[in-house]
Amino acid sequence: MVGRRTVLQSGLAAAGVISMPYLVRQATAQSLTGFDPFPFSVASGDPTQDAVVIWTRLARSINEFTPVAAGPVAAEWVLATDPTMTNILRQGVAMAQPEYGFSVHVDVQGLAPDRHYWYNFRVGGSASPIGRTRTLPAAETASSRFRFNVVSCQHWENGYFDAYDGMKDDDAAFVLHLGDYIYGVGRGGVRNHESRKAPATLAEFRARHALYKTDAALRRAHETMPFIAVLDNHDALEFNTDDPAELRRRAAAYQAWYEFMPSRLAVLSMSPQMAIAREVNVGNLLRLAIPDTRQFRASHQVCLAGSDPKFAFGVYKKPCELIDEPERSMLGRPQEIWLEDRLRSSAAKWNAIGSTVMMTPFDMDHDGALYRYLAAWDGYPSSRGRILDQIAQGRVANPISLSGDIHSSLVSSVVRKVGDSPGQAVMTEFVGTSISSAWPEPLAKPMRDALPNNLHLGYFDPAQRGYMRCTVTDQHWTTDMRTIDQTVRPGGQTTTSASFIVESGKIGAQRV
Ligand SMILES: [Fe+2]
Structure with a gap:
């Protein structure tokens, strides 16, 4: 090593x-x-x-x-x-x-x-x-004000990464990258990948990472702020597979990711396994647990038979019986226990989970049938339920979920199931939009149409790219949705489009 x-x-x-x-x-x-x-x-x-x-x-x-x-x-x-x-x-x-x-x-x-x-x-x-x-601040100095930024999903072909330049005056302690640092397949866009082919070999993953590292704003961000990065599906393509060719591809993806990332994570050369989960402690102010949401999950390629493959590109599915199986897990049981322990043992004022995918339950409708996004936590309700139970029973202080993946800004109170009153919510969730990746209308519309039936959601904006700026004090957590005016050429300008505040001791965010 x-x-x-x-x-x-x-x-x-x-x-x-x-x-x-x-x-x-x-x-x-x-x-x-x-x-x-x-x-x-x-x-x-x-x-x-x-x-x-x-x-x-x-x-x-x-x-x-x-x-x-x-x-x-x-x-x-x-x-x-x-x-x-x-x-x-x-x-x-x-x-x-x-x-x-x-x-x-x-x-x-x-x-x-x-x-x-x-x-x-x-x-x-x-x-x-x-x-x-x-x-990071030490325990005794951490209580005044702490700020960090949250990003995800930077598709090279969808746009320039200039939202990073919007962080210039933030004075953020670090950038939390919740995955999709690179993307595989390309169809062309405002700029093109070096190859139309999704990378499969180590040489090809190296070439893809090398290309992404040439984005000028991303380079400036890396030169001026530390990153804490985690992998999501596009970083290593399919995760839950036993196919030997896929495992070789995953090993190549992990190794190239490590070679190009300023990370303490260790990889063995060309190993299809990688220890990704970790935690960040900011004195007694904030504990941030970052689980690995891809390597140990039960397959999300489920409920295909009963679902309309043409609806929302087949991304949203009609939940089938399998989804509710009690042993079904997003993290795998050992990692669930790790996460529960990190939360329940914490003496921090705020306790955040950095999840690549959204925790909040979200019900959509297609032709009168219930549809959900099963690749996020909605595909793992038993697993989510166990974590929410631990948070509630353990009286975990000020639980916050930070996630990405859906290329949209979203604020919600995490209830156990849609229809529960927001007052029954267990944690607050902030979903950050993408740096550049698009959330096309066939994906955005079913979510927008479903908002009246998902009353635990307070905000949803799939149209704008950007990042989240989180400012944490003893008394308040503030999340600013920072959005950029355009990503089709360099030089986009970033402003705050909405701000939300969580008061210590309360669940749910208020718009300010
Ligand atoms: Fe993404």
């Missing part, structure tokens, strides 16, 4: 046990000349109160994948307390391994809480751009 060796060497170098030049000489005899080895710039991610992962990936250019060297390459890294990189706090050498596409992940530890840091990498005579990152 990259991490262990990196940490060991950087630790030794930082401690002065082994001098850096010695490591550099041992690692690589060749120098990288004739090209800038940092075409993907830099990024950071998975911050804690005393650590953050810094990332880069060595390459000949954004679309040239001939290995940069025959063997591992030593990349020097430096982390400083100022943007001019004068006050150097930590430095070391990390190995860019050919097996991991010459990506570099360094888990820089021993940092101070709630601080900005600047960092860059050097190989031979070349230096990367300087990135800025930030640690």
